[in-house]
Amino acid sequence: MSRTVGLKALGLAMLGVVALLVPVIAPDPATTNVAVFTMMYIGLATAWNIMGGYTGYISLGHAAFFGFGAYSFGLLLNHLGMAPGYGPFFLVPLAGVFAALLAVGIGWVALRTRAATFVIVTIAFMFMLQLLAENLVKVTGGGAGLSLPYPHDWGGDFFNTPYYYAMLALAVLALVVSWWIRRSKFGLGLLAIRDDEDKALAVGVPTRAFKLTAFMISAALVGMIGAVYGYYVTFIYPQFVIDPLIGISMVLMVFLGGLGTLSGPVLGALLLEPAQLQFAYHFGASRLYLVLYSAIFLVVILLMPRGIVPSVVDLWHRRRSGSAAGPTPPAHGAGNAIKAASP
Amino acid sequence: MQLVLEAVVLGVLTGGVYALMASGLTLIFGVMRIINVGHGALVILGAYLSFALFRSLHIDPFLTLLVTVPAMFALGVVIQFVFIRPLKMDREALSVLVTYALALGIEGALGYLFTTNYVELRGWYETASFPVFGFYITWVYVFGFVLALVVLGLLFLILYRTPFGGAVRATMLNRTAAQLIGVDVDRVSALAFGVGMATAAAGGVVFGITNAFNPGSHYDLISRLLTIIVLGGLGSLRGAVIAALMMLVTTEVAAVLISPVWASFVFFVILVGVLIVRPQGLYGVRVRERI
Amino acid sequence: MSLLEISNLSKRFGGVVAVDSCSLSVPAGSVTGLIGPNGSGKTTVFNLVTGFLPRDGGDVRFKSRSIADLGPDRIYGLGIGRTFQLARIFPRLTALENMLVPVRRAGLRALLSHGQWGHEKARAMEMLEFMDISRVAGTLGGALSYGQRKLLELAAVMMARPELVLLDEPAGGVNPALLERIAQHIRQLNGQGVTFLLVEHNMNFVMNLCHQVVVLHQGRVIAAGSPAAVRENPAVLDAYLGA
Numbered sequence: 001m002s003r004t005v006g007l008k009a010l011g012l013a014m015l016g017v018v019a020l021l022v023p024v025i026a027p028d029p030a031t032t033n034v035a036v037f038t039m040m041y042i043g044l045a046t047a048w049n050i051m052g053g054y055t056g057y058i059s060l061g062h063a064a065f066f067g068f069g070a071y072s073f074g075l076l077l078n079h080l081g082m083a084p085g086y087g088p089f090f091l092v093p094l095a096g097v098f099a100a101l102l103a104v105g106i107g108w109v110a111l112r113t114r115a116a117t118f119v120i121v122t123i124a125f126m127f128m129l130q131l132l133a134e135n136l137v138k139v140t141g142g143g144a145g146l147s148l149p150y151p152h153d154w155g156g157d158f159f160n161t162p163y164y165y166a167m168l169a170l171a172v173l174a175l176v177v178s179w180w181i182r183r184s185k186f187g188l189g190l191l192a193i194r195d196d197e198d199k200a201l202a203v204g205v206p207t208r209a210f211k212l213t214a215f216m217i218s219a220a221l222v223g224m225i226g227a228v229y230g231y232y233v234t235f236i237y238p239q240f241v242i243d244p245l246i247g248i249s250m251v252l253m254v255f256l257g258g259l260g261t262l263s264g265p266v267l268g269a270l271l272l273e274p275a276q277l278q279f280a281y282h283f284g285a286s287r288l289y290l291v292l293y294s295a296i297f298l299v300v301i302l303l304m305p306r307g308i309v310p311s312v313v314d315l316w317h318r319r320r321s322g323s324a325a326g327p328t329p330p331a332h333g334a335g336n337a338i339k340a341a342s343p
Numbered sequence: 344m345q346l347v348l349e350a351v352v353l354g355v356l357t358g359g360v361y362a363l364m365a366s367g368l369t370l371i372f373g374v375m376r377i378i379n380v381g382h383g384a385l386v387i388l389g390a391y392l393s394f395a396l397f398r399s400l401h402i403d404p405f406l407t408l409l410v411t412v413p414a415m416f417a418l419g420v421v422i423q424f425v426f427i428r429p430l431k432m433d434r435e436a437l438s439v440l441v442t443y444a445l446a447l448g449i450e451g452a453l454g455y456l457f458t459t460n461y462v463e464l465r466g467w468y469e470t471a472s473f474p475v476f477g478f479y480i481t482w483v484y485v486f487g488f489v490l491a492l493v494v495l496g497l498l499f500l501i502l503y504r505t506p507f508g509g510a511v512r513a514t515m516l517n518r519t520a521a522q523l524i525g526v527d528v529d530r531v532s533a534l535a536f537g538v539g540m541a542t543a544a545a546g547g548v549v550f551g552i553t554n555a556f557n558p559g560s561h562y563d564l565i566s567r568l569l570t571i572i573v574l575g576g577l578g579s580l581r582g583a584v585i586a587a588l589m590m591l592v593t594t595e596v597a598a599v600l601i602s603p604v605w606a607s608f609v610f611f612v613i614l615v616g617v618l619i620v621r622p623q624g625l626y627g628v629r630v631r632e633r634i
Numbered sequence: 635m636s637l638l639e640i641s642n643l644s645k646r647f648g649g650v651v652a653v654d655s656c657s658l659s660v661p662a663g664s665v666t667g668l669i670g671p672n673g674s675g676k677t678t679v680f681n682l683v684t685g686f687l688p689r690d691g692g693d694v695r696f697k698s699r700s701i702a703d704l705g706p707d708r709i710y711g712l713g714i715g716r717t718f719q720l721a722r723i724f725p726r727l728t729a730l731e732n733m734l735v736p737v738r739r740a741g742l743r744a745l746l747s748h749g750q751w752g753h754e755k756a757r758a759m760e761m762l763e764f765m766d767i768s769r770v771a772g773t774l775g776g777a778l779s780y781g782q783r784k785l786l787e788l789a790a791v792m793m794a795r796p797e798l799v800l801l802d803e804p805a806g807g808v809n810p811a812l813l814e815r816i817a818q819h820i821r822q823l824n825g826q827g828v829t830f831l832l833v834e835h836n837m838n839f840v841m842n843l844c845h846q847v848v849v850l851h852q853g854r855v856i857a858a859g860s861p862a863a864v865r866e867n868p869a870v871l872d873a874y875l876g877a
Contacts, residue, residue: 116376116577124573185737204707287452294451
């Protein structure tokens with residue numbers, strides 16, 4: 001038992017070192033750009049998983065928090081007349097606070113409904129926010145966009161590096177928070193809600209408060225990442241920052257890697273984001289990139305509905321115990337002893 | 344005042360169109376408990392199919408229905424079989440992703456085939472209008488509305504007067520119980536999806552004839568449709584129709600009284616308002632999963 | 635002292651009156667049985683008492699305090715636990731994790747602390763031992779047999795030390811050996827001061843275990859008293875054989 005723990009710790013340490021050294025190993029802007037976006041999605045996927053993976057409430061409107069984080073950060077920086085450079089990074093947590101507040105508002109309405117309606121309501125709120133961003137021109141600049149301070153003195157090759165470390169820091173934060181939640185009683189409560197919400201109520205779990213809290217934490221993290229993104233691209237537009245594709249990408253990454261697991265979202269992001277960037281680069285103009293994306297999406301979901309990590313872990317367990325280690329737990333929808341085990 | 348009246352009439356007419364599109368969506372949810380976020384894309388697909396036929400054969404868009412409806416019905420059955428049925432676990436969540444993926448794929452393919460320029464379906468009667476109460480209503484809107492009524496009427500007939508419809512409603516009420524009384528829920532699901540797609544085909548024609556569209560139009564469309572079915576109550580056809588009318592009339596009136604830009608916003612504000620007061624929608628049932 | 639007092643409780647579903655002015659009282663420290671033919675409203679009463687259904691009329695008082703409008707989580711927090719007709723546990727959590735889910739005091743500190751698991755975990759293992767299922771502590775709930783789930787469900791409910799436990803068909807779907815075990819556990823817990831109200835169809839089980847029995851028929855209480863008295867009651871026999 002401790003051998004596995006030891007191995008895991010070593011593996012993690014190695015990954016950590018590699019992650020820290022990426023800009024040193026491959027300093028060219030093209031690569032570091034990929035690194036920034038990949039780290040961004042590692043954080044986004046992990047953050048999304050805190051709500052979608054642990055509670056089972058799938059939010060397809062998380063792009064709202066991403067965009068809100070970016071806009072509120074940009075507006076804050078402009079309002080404060082903040083000089084570009086390292087300073088703005090210290091204000092990123094505020095974007096998280098703003099996003100969390102938005103989550104309280106959205107969550108209060110969206111969580112009054114059951115899981116199926118929740119999905120739709122989050123989509124609705126995302127489009128609402130997009131509309132607001134487009135039409136409150138005096139505040140957000142509308143379709144013309146909002147500009148953020150631009151660090152001129154971070155010339156050429158170096159430019160991406162601070163952003164990479166900022167994204168790395170946020171990704172690590174998301175992972176630590178996610179890990180901690182998973183081990184806590186709060187996290188158990190979330191998982192219980194996912195398995196059987198009424199049963200969770202019956203054993204005293206304050207489901208509404210828990211769901212709202214998870215939603216807020218998830219939103220805060222996503223908001224902070226959005227803020228750094230806004231700062232990175234220096235110019236934000238409503239449809240590119242409150243973009244359903246960003247929202248759906250983070251979801252797909254989590255499903256690919258393994259919903260509800262810790263390493264799943266990371267794996268999903270590592271696999272998908274570089275690929276996504278490549279696709280957009282080669283096929284973006286001809287719209288075929290969407291077709292390809294869609295095809296991969298479908299293949300992944302149909303072949304590995306539980307995601308890579310759980311499937312691999314399952315396989316490993318079977319190898320170890322020689323034969324199938326008992327029936328696989330039944331599908332979503334608890335307590336029904338009649339329901340057959342999933343394939 | 345005149346403008347408001349005109350807005351109300353327009354709202355009712357377009358409400359019928361949205362009711363048609365929303366009915367398929369809510370039917371699919373009711374029978375299979377899945378949220379087909381690709382429904383907007385399917386409507387646009389129907390519109391493009393009609394467009395392609397109309398462009399190459401120069402026939403009236405409404406006539407293209409003779410081809411598109413059966414074609415989309417068949418496509419629907421296939422989609423359900425290939426993409427939806429294999430989902431055994433976490434069906435509600437995964438189906439959202441799958442249908443979203445389908446929507447993206449359709450958007451990409453349409454963009455590739457037809458470019459992203461806006462197109463429109465036109466009939467010879469395109470600009471013809473007739474006066475009512477001192478303002479003019481274009482015939483296309485009326486035709487669209489009539490078609491919507493006809494298809495909705497057919498849908499209700501099928502659901503309430505045929506054995507198939509009975510099986511569908513039984514499955515909607517209680518899937519397990521339906522199975523126990525001998526309903527082949529898999530077949531019903533596939534056929535129901537097909538019916539949903541058929542309504543999307545019809546909706547596509549009507550939508551295409553009253554709006555300019557391009558492959559990206561499905562986002563706006565699906566967000567409205569989803570809002571409508573949530574407002575009406577997931578799975579309730581009656582709710583979908585009434586919600587559609589309500590939403591569209593209010594939006595058109597808001598466009599006149601406030602501004603067209605904020606009219607869309609009003610759409611969502613209504614949704615939020617209703618959800619606060621009645622989370623299950625107008626005709627939805629407050630469900631406690633299983634006691 | 636009456637721990638749970640149900641007075642004139644009513645519930646209708648559309649045209650169907652499921653519970654009709656039902657009144658009963660559960661003395662502290664007792665094991666009370668709630669019996670009646672199928673469809674007599676027993677589970678509906680449970681759902682009303684535990685906050686899963688809103689009532690149409692009447693009141694439910696626990697330790698003289700009205701709980702009729704509270705949600706299920708608040709009610710558990712006050713000290714009333716329940717099990718379900720078809721044993722419900724969390725299939726994707728291990729048996730031990732199942733035991734650690736119940737929340738008695740939803741205070742911020744209590745939930746954020748990871749350290750709480752320390753002594754909770756020990757207690758959880760104790761309860762699992764008590765029910766003789768400690769060896770499956772690491773097994774996923776979904777992989778347990780039905781009998782194990784029933785025991786786990788009861789064990790988990792007991793984690794927050796409820797004073798009153800509502801058991802919905804504790805003997806349902808179990809073999810005679812397990813049945814005896816369950817009865818034993820109930821007696822032991824009762825001996826430790828836990829009050830039970832159970833819905834059951836297995837007459838032997840009820841008669842051997844319960845101090846008092848309440849009979850429900852068509853949503854209304856038609857008899858209440860000692861098991862022996864109820865067994866002889868003509869109205870009860872009528873309800874079971876007649877209906």
